[in-house]
Amino acid sequence: MSADDLTGLDAFLRIVGDDLGLDVEQPAGADLALTEVPGWDSLNLLRLVVLLEESGHRVPVHRLLEARSLRDIHTLVKEYG
Amino acid sequence: MTTPGSVTLGSPLGEPVAVVPGGDSWSRVRDDLAAHGSALAYAWLRDLEPAVPSGDELRELLGRDWTRYLDLTHSDVRNRYVASRMLLKHAAGAVLASEPADLELAYGPTGRPYLRGCDQIDISLSHTEDLLLVGLTTCGLIGVDAERADRDMYGGGLVRHICTPYEAVLLSGMPEKERNGALVRLWTLKEAYSKAIGQGMQFRFTEFGFGPDGRPVRVQRPDGTPGTGEEWTFRTFPLEDGYVVSAAVYDAGFGKLQDAHVTTMLDQDCVDAITEALDEEESGGAGA
Numbered sequence: 387m388s389a390d391d392l393t394g395l396d397a398f399l400r401i402v403g404d405d406l407g408l409d410v411e412q413p414a415g416a417d418l419a420l421t422e423v424p425g426w427d428s429l430n431l432l433r434l435v436v437l438l439e440e441s442g443h444r445v446p447v448h449r450l451l452e453a454r455s456l457r458d459i460h461t462l463v464k465e466y467g
Numbered sequence: 468m469t470t471p472g473s474v475t476l477g478s479p480l481g482e483p484v485a486v487v488p489g490g491d492s493w494s495r496v497r498d499d500l501a502a503h504g505s506a507l508a509y510a511w512l513r514d515l516e517p518a519v520p521s522g523d524e525l526r527e528l529l530g531r532d533w534t535r536y537l538d539l540t541h542s543d544v545r546n547r548y549v550a551s552r553m554l555l556k557h558a559a560g561a562v563l564a565s566e567p568a569d570l571e572l573a574y575g576p577t578g579r580p581y582l583r584g585c586d587q588i589d590i591s592l593s594h595t596e597d598l599l600l601v602g603l604t605t606c607g608l609i610g611v612d613a614e615r616a617d618r619d620m621y622g623g624g625l626v627r628h629i630c631t632p633y634e635a636v637l638l639s640g641m642p643e644k645e646r647n648g649a650l651v652r653l654w655t656l657k658e659a660y661s662k663a664i665g666q667g668m669q670f671r672f673t674e675f676g677f678g679p680d681g682r683p684v685r686v687q688r689p690d691g692t693p694g695t696g697e698e699w700t701f702r703t704f705p706l707e708d709g710y711v712v713s714a715a716v717y718d719a720g721f722g723k724l725q726d727a728h729v730t731t732m733l734d735q736d737c738v739d740a741i742t743e744a745l746d747e748e749e750s751g752g753a754g755a
Contacts, residue, residue, distance in 0.1 A: 424543050436624040
């Protein structure tokens with residue numbers, strides 16, 4: 387996976403859904419509170435951290451903990467490159 | 468590390484009690500609370516859903532959570548949300564001798580739930596898939612967590628985000644087939660502890676750890692040295708259908724509470740102050 391793969395929101399949502407096994411509706415799922423994403427839990431947050439690392443994105447965990455939605459996380463991915 | 472539920476420090480903790488609203492197992496929850504100061508109760512979503520009320524009755528049961536419930540859009544999330552609140556209020560109602568709908572669930576700044584006006588009891592809630600778990604204590608603080616025992620955690624880079632260096636070394640020294648189960652145990656203990664202290668994942672899981680099962684379980688520093696004392700009790704239990712649950716209980720030193728009922732619970736200092744004031748009034752009146 388290249389670093390570019392997650393920079394588009396649609397691709398980000400698709401990859402997050404596929405890799406974490408979550409039912410993420412597009413595009414509405416981007417703005418759902420993370421606690422309202424079916425199947426979301428704290429372990430998935432760490433799995434997402436690993437997924438981002440493996441795809442070349444280094445977003446600090448404490449910034450991810452502040453995120454309230456997948457769109458927030460995607461914004462961080464773009465911010466940190 | 469793979470045989471949850473063995474030796475513990477601090478107060479003992481009874482095994483989780485399977486409950487359903489209106490069922491007859493609530494007495495065991497009350498007995499556990501009376502005997503140990505803490506109790507664990509669990510239920511299955513499939514058993515709770517048929518008992519979920521509707522209309523005004525549901526609105527009354529949810530209280531302030533009603534608005535949040537209406538905002539939830541996904542049916543699975545809504546169902547679990549209402550079932551978990553129902554279980555929590557029924558469990559608290561059973562030990563406080565109160566109608567569930569009369570109890571008001573509130574949330575602290577970090578999202579930690581508590582029962583407004585009922586500080587004689589602390590609560591914690593966890594759910595995973597079909598399982599819902601509630602922890603109750605009159606000792607001080609409680610945190611609980613539930614997880615599938617076979618959830619895939621070991622491998623895939625998660626260990627360095629979950630474990631202290633000491634835990635990582637211990638895990639890597641275990642037989643390969645035992646590592647995932649041991650990591651699930653550590654994860655549930657960390658979740659339970661972080662919920663009890665109201666930190667969630669803000670307290671990084673790599674900054675505190677736990678030792679192997681089969682010996683007293685206490686919080687450890689990243690290098691494996693003791694981090695907390697006997698004021699904390701930790702237990703991990705296997706449940707049927709392949710789940711594992713952990714609980715963390717902090718004993719604030721209040722002593723055993725004989726009566727947690729919401730209608731009779733009075734702070735002893737308050738009772739003493741009122742008695743003293745009445746005595747003074749009485750003696751003053753007699754002298755006038």
